[in-house]
Amino acid sequence: MNDADPRAAAADEAGGAELRLLDHLIELRxxxxxxxxxxxxxxxxxxxxxxxxxALLAGPLLGKLPDSGKLTAYDPxxxxxxxxxxxxxxxxxVTVPxxxxxxxxxVAPGLYKREKRLALPLLGSAVTLFYAGCAFAYFLVLPAVFGFLVKFxxxxVAMTPDIGKYLDFVLVIFLAFGASFELPVALVILVLLGWVTPQQLREARGYAVVGIFVIAAVITPPDVVSQLMLAIPMCLLYELGILASRWITPRSAPSESAPE
Known part of the structure; x- marks a missing residue:
């Protein structure tokens, strides 16, 4: 009888684990x-x-084309x-939030209280910065880039861009600037994970600036305007990330022993 009790307890524990896993899968679905x-x-x-x-997306290009040009659809x-x-x-x-x-x-039910307090501001900041990067690209970068390209x-040569290639180009620009504007959030996460400190970020400022200009040259079109318009904001965002990491580090506390 005593030998059966451990086996029964193990079976009950395994059954409970399977039920919890099933509940998680149902919730995920x-x-x-x-x-x-x-x-x-x-x-x-x-x-x-x-x-x-x-038509709204094509505005930054159409406004720069001579004689109110139009885009072309090479694919029927x-x-x-x-x-x-x-x-x-x-x-x-639109539905990112x-x-x-x-x-x-x-994931929230499995997080500690401190993790919840940190995760919500980080998520909100990440969404806001991504939208800000896309808005910056639409209102400032695209008109400047297309003005530069049309001027030279x-x-x-008659500029009649294909609508498919234009859309792909604009989406890449949006993704590049939206992702680049996440730099402060990425730095804060690195500090929270203990991989770097705000002091190390300050000391690496020179290397970071060089890396930012290299990244800007790689992911933007081959013109100086777009490269500068990505690199300069990223340098400012790097400084913002240092300030945010310094602000949040003193508030770090040992995590609770169990989730709420």
């Missing part, structure tokens, strides 16, 4: 379903306005599929 449904609803709502959204179906593709990425862009909320709602295009 529910969160993924809600995220996808939210994305699809926004996409379907934006679909009738796909052409208007593309490009005039339909490219705006639809843009509507999907716009829906993804909703998607992150679903991810947060899934020979007068005998």
């Amino acid at each position: 529910a969160r993924l379903l809600r995220a996808v449904v939210g994305l699809l609803i926004v996409f379907l709502a934006l679909l009738p306005f796909a052409a208007d959204i593309f 179906a490009g005039g339909f599929f490219v705006p639809v593709k843009l509507a999907f990425f716009t829906a993804l862009f 909703w998607l992150l909320y679903q991810a947060w709602a899934f 295009t020979p007068s005998v």
Whole structure:
């Protein structure tokens, strides 16, 4: 009888672990379903306005083309599929807070109190900085880049960009600037993980500036304007990351022994 008790306890523990795993999988499926449904609803709502959204996106280029030029669709179906593709990425862009909320709602129950206090401001800052980077690219970088390119295009060359290539180009610019503006959040996370200290970040400032200009040269179009317009904000954001890491480090405390 005594020999059976440990086996029964082990069986009960294994059964409980399986039930907990099943509950987690059900919760994960529910969160993924809600995220996808939210994305699809926004996409379907934006679909009738796909052409208007593309016209808005093409504004920075069309405003620089001579004689109010237009874009070209070399693919016969490009005039339909490219705006639809843009509507999907716009829906993804709009629903980022909703998607992150679903991810947060899934992982939050397993976090310590201190981790929750730090995660929410970091998530909010990351979303805000990504949107700020995309806005900076749309309102400042794209007009400057297209103005530079049009100015140095020979007068005998007619600029009629393909809408598909234009969309891919703009999406890459948005992604590059949105991701680059996450630099302060990345530095704060590195400090919180204990991989670097604010003092080390300050001492590495010179190397960071060189690395930033190299990265800007790699991920931006081959023109000086876009490189400078990415490198200079990143240098300022590096300084902001140092200040944020210094502010948050004294508030670090030993994590609790168990989640809430």
